[in-house]
Amino acid sequence: MPALRKPQNGRRLKRYTMRRLVWLGFIFAVLWSGWWFFAASGLQSGLTRWFEDRRSDGWQAEIADTALSGFPLKLDVTLARPMLADPETGVAFETSSVMISAPTYWPGYVSLFFPQDEMLFASPSGRSTLTADTAVANLRLHPGATLEVEELALTSGPWRLDTPDGSLMSAQGLSVGMRQDVENANRYAVTLDAPAFQPGSVPRAALRIPTDWPIAFDSLTMDMTITFDRPFDRSTLETQRPQPRRIDLSLAQAAWGTLLLRGAADLDVSATGAMTGEVSLQAKNWQDMLVLAETAGVLPPALKPQAENILQALARGSGNPNSIDVTLSLRDGTVFLGFIPLGQAPLLILR
8 A cells, every 4th residue: 555655645646746837937937928018117117208308309200100010039129100300400310211129138128120211310411221131239238227239230131221312331241349358348349341342423523533443342340449438328329429538540441442441540639629649550562542633623623633652652661562551640739750740630529
């Protein structure tokens, strides 16, 4: 008889354990569902409130509708016909839809999925439309009330920017990254890569680029570190933009046909936007650049001999007649080549 009780006790224990597991699973599912609906509703109402706040600040901020989806693993909110216009900068954006997605466990890891159809941009300089294949912006926000941007990555397949007068630019892809430094929250590493970048018909016509010149760049890349006066956070779009205070440009490179431009910089930026420091420039096959400048009308024919003599002297100083390698100094609002002033340096202010 004792030998018969053990299997019965074992079966009872298994049934008891299974019931407990089922109840725990049921309770977890209820709690998870409740959290999803709470977080999704909070995200939806937060977006609606943000648009209302922008309207109270004088913006034109409209949204046709919002829709929730993604249960149970993601929080997805689709904004139908969002439109934003900042009266201070004159910049406006409008598109058919934008989907904002975040994992249920932490809404601070946000992804913005942009539509395949046209996105409209407007500014005081004109209107343009952007079409992009699988354009996604991924944001990692630091937990807290200010929601500092820890990382921003914008990726896209083939894209094209057009104006009413024609194509402005395009590329086979785009990768833009911005990552916050662990030791200094105001410092961000910034990278850019636009494979097969192509100037469109508008700039080619304006610069009178020869028809036999290559259509696409061989490379267009940038790698730099920028220290701002404060981190990027939720107030960036609502108030003044963070302003750069130091720029360490490791490398910016553009290769187009026979032309190759490289640049590096070490600059400090004042509160007024004035830059101080050094910029290193390297230009290979500068003679072709001179021909393009003359063809585009940027360089008057009467000044070509003088410009050619100056560039030849710079090339000789670089040790290669086909390459120019110079360092420019920026101080007191002026650009200097050695002790020779070349002109006023632009102010660097983010609007």
